[in-house]
Amino acid sequence: DGGITQSPKYLFRKEGQNVTLSCEQNLNHDAMYWYRQDPGQGLRLIYYSQIVNDFQKGDIAEGYSVSREKKESFPLTVTSAQKNPTAFYLCASSAGGTGYTFGSGTRLTVV
């Protein structure tokens, strides 16, 4: 079945540590997105990519980095520069004009 897989489901980060969240899709979608969701709030865009080897900053890109070396993969790194990384992270993809397909999310906690 086609879909988006995010891993891990839960992730714990120590102070000053970089962590990478995985996002893989087999839908053959060109565009991929990373959103952050804080409790009781909506989604805020971190980064997006409309084509391989190209990506743009969203509204809250500071402290995050991404790569798009393959169409299927769009990993997100939360760097030590992100001072408040505890949140629920959602990856999505789209083919354009038909809505997003979301992964099941990664819950990141700072310990």
Add this chain to the structure above:
Amino acid sequence: SQQGEEDPQALSIQEGENATMNCSYKTSINNLQWYRQNSGRGLVHLILIRSNEREKHSGRLRVTLDTSKKSSSLLITASRAADTASYFCATAPLISNFGNEKLTFGTGTRLTIIP
């Protein structure tokens, strides 16, 4: 930046009743979409309505769009316990590159269906 604002923030109704949620937005759009999110899960796309459409149906869902008022509503008829979730509206900008919209999501309405 938040484009959409849902109203109400929370809604509790009896099973079988209809649920109505509203979304207001600020700038001109290409389309507006509604998503459902069960607790701790990813979002699921429900329905998309384009700026030149006024109403759209999908099963028990009815969406309206009023571009003059920059608002949309989602109606769920004959609600079921399984409809308990958060519902978000999302807007696509008027001009999109490559046809892939960069959506801006609202803050959501938490719907609880009481059995």
